Amino acid sequence: MDRFEEKTVTSKKIFEGNIIDVQLDEVMLSNGETAQRELVNHPGAVAVLPITPDNKIVLVEQYRKPLERTLIEIPAGKLEKNENPLTAAVRELEEETGYTTTNLSQVTSFYTSPGFANELVYIYVTNDLIRMENPPAGDDDEFVEVMEVTLDEAKDLVEEGRIQDAKTNYAILYLHALNK
Structure with missing residues (x-):
């Protein structure tokens, strides 16, 4: 057995939800001891760094219940079962x-939190945006406010703590590196 590998001895699903499943695994460690692992299974997600023709970043502000506050983020969402990330x-x-x-x-x-979850987020960029006349309705339980900001304004939002998620921070760093 590889010195880092953990072989699954038993696995028990303890929660099955609409977004995540949670399982409890007993694993055999490379030293022969056993340990328990609480694992979150997630179908994955996508995020888009949209840049307008006048070089502004399109962001959305929405309430995040786990944090009990709003965050400003790049547009993103969960992959549906067997959905192509680009789609x-x-x-x-x-x-x-x-x-x-x-x-x-x-x-x-x-991977967002590989210590306990398998969620894989794909980040895309586009600077070829087309305003839709009749955009599709979003999820019934999702309320977002769209904003367009410059890269400097996005950096200010990071410093103010209004942008605190990994995908958006990564996107801003990526755009900053491109504009050096």
């Missing part, structure tokens, strides 16, 4: 901002 990225862009695009490029993908 999901366009869907989320349209639903949350009223823009669409035919030109998305993948920037990166990353």
Whole structure:
């Protein structure tokens, strides 16, 4: 057995939800001891860094219940079962901002919290936005306010603590590096 590998001895699903499933695994460690792992299974997510023709970043502000406050973020959402990430990225862009695009490029993908969750987020960028006349309705339980800000204004929002999520911070750093 590899010195880092943990072999699953038992696995028990303890919660099945609409967004996540939670399981409790007993694992055999490389030293022969056993340990328990609480695991969150997530279908993955997409996020889009949309840049307008006048070089502004399109962001959304929404309430985040786990934090009991609003955050400002790049448009994002959960992948549906067997959904192509590129398709999901366009869907989320349209639903949350009223823009669409035919030109998305993948920037990166990353695991949000690999110590306990398998959520993989794909980040895309587009500077080819098209304002939709009749954008699709978003989720019934999702309320967002769209804003367009410069890169400097986005950095200020980070410093003010209004942007605190990893995907949006990554996107802002990426854009900052491109503009050096």
